[in-house]
Amino acid sequence: MTLILAIETSCDETAAAVIQDGHLIRSNVVASQIEIHRAYGGVFPEIASRQHVFDIVPVVEAALADAEVNWADLQALAVTRGPGLAGSLLVGVNTAKAIAWARGLPIVGVNHLEGHLYSNWLDEGGKINPDAILRPSLAELDAAGEAFPLLVLVVSGGHTELIIMRGHGQYERLGATLDDAAGEAFDKVARLIGLGYPGGPAVQKAAEGGDPKRFDFPRGLTNYANQPEHRYNFSFSGLKTAVLRQVRELNPEGGGELPVADLAASFQTAVVDVLIAKTARAASALGVKRICICGGVAANKALREAAQTRLPVPASIPPFFLCTDNAAMIGAAAHHRLLTQGASGLDFDVEPGLTLEMLA
Numbered sequence: 001m002t003l004i005l006a007i008e009t010s011c012d013e014t015a016a017a018v019i020q021d022g023h024l025i026r027s028n029v030v031a032s033q034i035e036i037h038r039a040y041g042g043v044f045p046e047i048a049s050r051q052h053v054f055d056i057v058p059v060v061e062a063a064l065a066d067a068e069v070n071w072a073d074l075q076a077l078a079v080t081r082g083p084g085l086a087g088s089l090l091v092g093v094n095t096a097k098a099i100a101w102a103r104g105l106p107i108v109g110v111n112h113l114e115g116h117l118y119s120n121w122l123d124e125g126g127k128i129n130p131d132a133i134l135r136p137s138l139a140e141l142d143a144a145g146e147a148f149p150l151l152v153l154v155v156s157g158g159h160t161e162l163i164i165m166r167g168h169g170q171y172e173r174l175g176a177t178l179d180d181a182a183g184e185a186f187d188k189v190a191r192l193i194g195l196g197y198p199g200g201p202a203v204q205k206a207a208e209g210g211d212p213k214r215f216d217f218p219r220g221l222t223n224y225a226n227q228p229e230h231r232y233n234f235s236f237s238g239l240k241t242a243v244l245r246q247v248r249e250l251n252p253e254g255g256g257e258l259p260v261a262d263l264a265a266s267f268q269t270a271v272v273d274v275l276i277a278k279t280a281r282a283a284s285a286l287g288v289k290r291i292c293i294c295g296g297v298a299a300n301k302a303l304r305e306a307a308q309t310r311l312p313v314p315a316s317i318p319p320f321f322l323c324t325d326n327a328a329m330i331g332a333a334a335h336h337r338l339l340t341q342g343a344s345g346l347d348f349d350v351e352p353g354l355t356l357e358m359l360a
Helices: 034-040 043-069 087-104 114-120 138-143 182-192 199-207 237-250 262-284 303-310 326-338
Strands: 001-007 012-019 024-032 076-082 105-109 150-155 160-167 170-176 290-294
Touching: 001 043, 001 326, 012 043, 012 326, 024 043, 043 087, 076 087, 076 114, 076 326, 087 105, 105 114, 105 326, 114 138, 114 150, 114 160, 114 290, 114 326, 138 290, 150 262, 150 303, 160 262, 170 262, 182 199, 182 237, 199 262, 199 290, 199 303, 237 262, 262 290, 262 303, 290 303
Parallel strands: 001 076, 076 105, 150 290
Antiparallel strands: 001 012, 012 024, 150 160, 160 170
16 A cells, blocks of 8 residues: 655645545645635735645645544655746645655655646545546556546646647647636636636636527637647637627626626637537547546536537546645656656756656
8 A cells, every 4th residue: 555645736725635556535635725816816926825834734734634644654745846836836845845854755746737637547435425427537447458548638727738648657748728728718708707716617607597609709729721730729819809809899888787697608618619629639530548638627517518428539527626726636646656757856846837748
């Protein structure tokens, strides 16, 4: 049995978890800062890093207590090294390094995006009742030799990427957003139509009572006959601008009422159409066995429903609580990193712009 204590502080959640054998969640503690940043309409980096300093020790202690383990039971430490906010990353990395040094434990610096991917490897154990759309988990499929090649759609506030995964630690990026990530677009459109922060849940809730066909918003880079190099890339800036123009047309003077539900539903449908169309095209062209959808936007109900009915191969989607930032996914990724690449050592630094790279 291998137990890893994982720490995640890439943005505005302070999280720690204990993961057993790379897939079993023994504990998963998250201290959210949403209420702190709501007044700013987004994450305020300096405030986020200071709050991590306050929260990190209690969160780590709670993770150990919930897992019913002590320091002597652990075999390794894991921590997010990037991408993310530099100040936030430093709190987690320095804390994890201090623990690793003091306890004589190996440490693994984990790519945050790789963590999101491995959220699909996690099982709840006896403590958590997941609501994942599709089972079995990728851990079960992997054990049976049926997981790879795997197409990954990472869709979050800062990232929208398509990645082909041919094995553990083997990644090739097929395409990415050229401007706004899908999650950024949700946040910006939410502000445009008068909804709160975070934008994803607010737009989803408003869209439930709206007409998704009322406004014909553009689907960026879906017609690329003259630009084949963009067949797997994304663009949501034009969609955001189209919503802005529609708002100004409907309410040129400002201060009036907008058809918020219809705007939200039409915008959400456009985003989902693009994500599903690009993913389906890549899956068919590459002959993958399965699709993995992960990241904060993977919690969107419309996207989850479309993934069930409009993709050519089965899709794995984490339960809602594992879509947003958490440390359990970092522990799962670290387990496989230890097996394939070994420990990181204590000399690694944070890398705010870290990307997934193809590994030999």
